[in-house]
Amino acid sequence: MKKSTKVNAAILIIGNEILSGRTQDTNTSTLATWLNSIGVIVKEVRVIPDIEKTIVDTLNVLRKENNYVFTTGGIGPTHDDITAQSVAKAFGLKYETHKEAFKILEAYYNPGEFNEGRQKMVKMPKNAELVLNPTSGAPGFSVENVFCLPGVPSILKSMLGSLKNKIVGGEPILSHTISLKTVESEIANSLTKVQDQNVEVEIGSYPFFHAGKLGVSIVLRSENQSKIDNCISQVLKFVKEKKIEIVDR
């Protein structure tokens, strides 16, 4: 399959528990790292509450602006799980029992355990495609370019394998990090010059304070390794001139 050069995505985190601060979202970092590795650039993340109108409206913006949208959360059995019905509404589709998903969960649970609560988890937008769940049975699903995944981080992670063949990425985004024992203000001007001379490489500068060390990580990102290499040489040149210690490269 021919790869397009730029493929982008939005991540939509659905859940009051993130907005209240009760739960620390980690799915963004998991999904973003994985998407970058398969050549999908995350352009935007939004966190929104469990409110149907908000989910519908936000989805209808994001799915038109991006090649893919990945939602997390709201596909469990309780009253606050309203992602599937909201996706159905956003696409103008019926919200109904998905036969294949029903069969999967019927086989997954012991006889008598596939109760009314659990049966809610197989209600989806009509003709949704399933994203299989090797951890806890209940599948995610996709409609067109919108992929709906669970909020529980360990379950989400276990589903990336099932997702992989459904996503067509562009060129993988390559990244190289150089960590220096310095402060940002010391290298700001030199780094600006490198960025100005290498507009196709995204250069980020991030101070770090950990394990008793204080320093700056310079992150170089591009689809093109030789352009990254060119930046690395230019960075190492000013680092040498300024006699800055390299912590890691």
Added chain:
Amino acid sequence: MKKSTKVNAAILIIGNEILSGRTQDTNTSTLATWLNSIGVIVKEVRVIPDIEKTIVDTLNVLRKENNYVFTTGGIGPTHDDITAQSVAKAFGLKYETHKEAFKILEAYYNPGEFNEGRQKMVKMPKNAELVLNPTSGAPGFSVENVFCLPGVPSILKSMLGSLKNKIVGGEPILSHTISLKTVESEIANSLTKVQDQNVEVEIGSYPFFHAGKLGVSIVLRSENQSKIDNCISQVLKFVKEKKIEIVDR
């Protein structure tokens, strides 16, 4: 000062490093927890890249839809720190050296250390109000209802004290959690009934798997303690009927 009942906010996380998955954002959780404690409801979080047009456009949407907007990231000395100039553009203000901020950093650094890179950190939208930084000197700032904070979590945390008297919250949002040794599908129907009878309490259901325990936390949120208490009774009633073990309440 009279408190309005509902005060809401958006959080705008600015930084390529979050979108690439390189950095795990923790500022959302810090800010959201703090804002809830002072009666400010976080309605939305967005994570966007270090692109001026995106920052300007997003800010101009969020600042009109919310009582407050809190940005994190992009106020350091390097080329990828473009929050201050973007905020100036969003408000149609000049981007210039802030005299008070200049004095603060001039006094903060040793003679000769307040170099060109660091002087970038005192360039702000004209007449911005400062948010003092007890950790590393360089202040954040606000323009109207937009508050710009740093991305480094420890520095951001240390600035909440300076922020506090600038924010007028509504009634604090109270929260009570009941953790049960059960699975969501077991309590889904009963919990739906409690939610239907208590529409002014936000009821969330969150499965947990930690320290070898599997269970569900029910989170009850409202500005009104007696409404929460009413929900607690109703939850404990069905918990008793179903002989579910209470892990914590």
